[in-house]
Amino acid sequence: xxxxxxxxxxxxxxxxxxxxxxxxxxxxxxxxxxxxxxxxxxxxxxxxxxxxxxxxxxxxxxxxxxxxxxxxxxxxxxxxxxxxxxxxxxxxxxxxxxxxx
Amino acid sequence: xxxxxxxxxxxxxxxxxxxxxxxxxxxxxxxxxxxxxxxxxxxxxxxxxxxxxxxxxxxxxxxxxxxxxxxxxxxxxxxxxxxxxxxxxxxxxxxxxxxxxxxxxxxxxxxxxxxxxxxxxxxxxxxxxxxxxxxxxxxxxxxxxxxxxxxxxxxxxxxxxxxxxxxxxxxxxxxxxxxxxxxxxxxxxxxxxxxxxxxxxxxxxxxxxxxxxxxxxxxxxxxxxxxxxxxxxxxxxxxxxxxxxxxxxxxxxxxxxxxxxxxxxxxxxxxxxxxxxxxxxxxxxxxxxxxxxxxxxxxxxxxxxxxxxxxxxxxxxxxxxxxxxxxxxxxxxxxxxxxxxxxxxxxxxxxxxxxxxxxxxxxxxxxxxxxxxxxxxxxxxxxxxxxxxxxxxxxxxxxxxxxxxxxxxxxxxxxxxxxxxxxxxxxxxxxxxxxxxxxxxxxxxxxxxxxxxxxxxxxxxxxxxxxxxxxxxxxxxxxxxxxxxxxxxxxxxxxxxxxxxxxxxxxxxxxxxxxxxxxxxxxxxxxxxxxxxxxxxxxxxxxxxxxxxxxxxxxxxxxxxxxxxxxxxxxxxxxxxxxxxxxxxxxxxx
Numbered sequence: 001x002x003x004x005x006x007x008x009x010x011x012x013x014x015x016x017x018x019x020x021x022x023x024x025x026x027x028x029x030x031x032x033x034x035x036x037x038x039x040x041x042x043x044x045x046x047x048x049x050x051x052x053x054x055x056x057x058x059x060x061x062x063x064x065x066x067x068x069x070x071x072x073x074x075x076x077x078x079x080x081x082x083x084x085x086x087x088x089x090x091x092x093x094x095x096x097x098x099x100x101x
Numbered sequence: 102x103x104x105x106x107x108x109x110x111x112x113x114x115x116x117x118x119x120x121x122x123x124x125x126x127x128x129x130x131x132x133x134x135x136x137x138x139x140x141x142x143x144x145x146x147x148x149x150x151x152x153x154x155x156x157x158x159x160x161x162x163x164x165x166x167x168x169x170x171x172x173x174x175x176x177x178x179x180x181x182x183x184x185x186x187x188x189x190x191x192x193x194x195x196x197x198x199x200x201x202x203x204x205x206x207x208x209x210x211x212x213x214x215x216x217x218x219x220x221x222x223x224x225x226x227x228x229x230x231x232x233x234x235x236x237x238x239x240x241x242x243x244x245x246x247x248x249x250x251x252x253x254x255x256x257x258x259x260x261x262x263x264x265x266x267x268x269x270x271x272x273x274x275x276x277x278x279x280x281x282x283x284x285x286x287x288x289x290x291x292x293x294x295x296x297x298x299x300x301x302x303x304x305x306x307x308x309x310x311x312x313x314x315x316x317x318x319x320x321x322x323x324x325x326x327x328x329x330x331x332x333x334x335x336x337x338x339x340x341x342x343x344x345x346x347x348x349x350x351x352x353x354x355x356x357x358x359x360x361x362x363x364x365x366x367x368x369x370x371x372x373x374x375x376x377x378x379x380x381x382x383x384x385x386x387x388x389x390x391x392x393x394x395x396x397x398x399x400x401x402x403x404x405x406x407x408x409x410x411x412x413x414x415x416x417x418x419x420x421x422x423x424x425x426x427x428x429x430x431x432x433x434x435x436x437x438x439x440x441x442x443x444x445x446x447x448x449x450x451x452x453x454x455x456x457x458x459x460x461x462x463x464x465x466x467x468x469x470x471x472x473x474x475x476x477x478x479x480x481x482x483x484x485x486x487x488x489x490x491x492x493x494x495x496x497x498x499x500x501x502x503x504x505x506x507x508x509x510x511x512x513x514x515x516x517x518x519x520x521x522x523x524x525x526x527x528x529x530x531x532x533x534x535x536x537x538x539x540x541x542x543x544x545x546x547x548x549x550x551x552x553x554x555x556x557x558x559x560x561x562x563x564x565x566x567x568x569x570x571x572x573x574x575x576x577x578x579x580x581x582x583x584x585x586x587x588x589x590x591x592x593x594x595x596x597x598x599x600x601x602x603x604x605x606x607x608x609x610x611x612x613x614x615x616x617x618x619x620x621x622x623x624x625x626x627x628x629x630x631x632x633x634x635x636x637x638x639x640x641x642x643x644x645x646x647x648x649x650x651x652x653x654x655x656x657x658x659x660x661x662x663x664x665x666x667x668x669x670x671x672x673x674x675x676x677x678x679x680x681x682x683x684x685x686x687x688x689x690x691x
Contacts, residue, residue, distance in 0.1 A: 056330070056381070057377075059332065059379075060379065063376050063377045063379070064376050067376045084464070090419075091381075091418075091419045091452070092381065093421060093423075094422075097422070097426070097427070
């Protein structure tokens, strides 16, 4: 299971969600609570620096986060992807939906 | 065996709970238990019984080990207070038997013993006892132990209940899974066509597969192929497959192209799937008569094209979002069109292939796959080579994802042909020609004369020229006016409108900047018998064929648009439009 770490910026306008190792279905619940249980934020950064594997349910979870953010007028940045993960995101054409950095 | 009289009769009980230190044990903690007392000394039994009853417990009494075991079987108490030294069967043996009978059920056995030597006490626990109290028994200690037992019992009962719930839940889930699997198998099974030009290797991860492969022939003699890969596997994936399968077959049958099919699938999935669930897919529309294939790729790895004769290999990457993520207004459809010659091939595969890992954790990868394709010599062996390499690579590593590999061999002779063209199957036409009329040609001259000239040159058609000419003129006019020029035929209902209609037609035609009409004629047979197939496709948005046909019946006196079509229909053996109204196929036979 992926370990998920959540932090908020000082002025509370960005929530950074960092995931470790595998980002797959087993992280579903933990990932959801990482933003559901917090007050809505203007921006979410999904820090992928420590992720070495994602599957299609991870893409689904990203879409759920996006929906959550859009509902509150916020946006999602997917940051620090390794080349393999970036490729997966590009195949799914997720750059049209997310800011991928 | 020891004499009964030798046993110490020293149970020192405090009679009232109020004597207990407050807070350490309240009466409320002593949930009522069912207690079995096994002691051969009557005084001990009576004293214990009266105290426990007063505390609200249910009490059963046994005079020796034998009786203790049979009573245990009969009443199944929560707790046994067990004396060690008893006639017939002693406390050790009785405990051993009781623990054997209980199996998984939880039963507490507390020894009440006068023996204080270490080996005796150790043996209490070794035979399966849970605790011991050394005689003389203090009432306070006994109550405290009982309270502890009651607490453990409460927890244990809760645990048992949860476990039961869980197993019921699990059973229900696997039942529903099974039902879903059957539904899925039925949907796929009833629909999957045995296309001779398609080879596939499907390795599902779960019972129900998240990958979906569909193929069907189009009314115009082409083929549609879909490979889809759902988010996740199993049940949720299978559920999403149902609307997709329906749309794919229904719309293909009605003559829609992949652009419309993709749009409809996206609309449906976006409306029904929860956020986070989607379908990555590739669709291929192969049009053998026109020598092209249209490919839509949304979220699957590169579709690979291989030319048969030359060493040409091309990749068609995903340029689209997977299906079901965004709504209609945001959904853009980008389709790649490729020239296809006979026996060219297309390879579709799910990302399970690319992401497959070997025992060192390395990925199979796109590059490795493309290397296999480039290194291939015998095209007939390529599909096997890919499957074999993937198999060898993976070794005994467990699968992470569903893997599907599909080869589409573009050879028209392998397609199962419909009733109309069955007699010609496998034969090339005796005469055929195909012309694509660009906007520039349409603007500058009337191609009907040229087409007529070509038909005049075919001896077999000598007696049919005028009929054929009528058919071509009418269908061509529909394609031009209602298709490319997007004109509304209701204008022609009145005499003034009729004139205006043709003025408008001139004007629009002169200004035409883009659009095309594709005319395709195939002729089989000789003077005595034969068949001519005319296909006209245009770049327009199509028109409502049904509405036009209805208009004729309602309004007979005046020549309106639909009438020409009806005339053509009456001359043909068959005439059918696709659902959009931008493709027509007419068969004339003699």
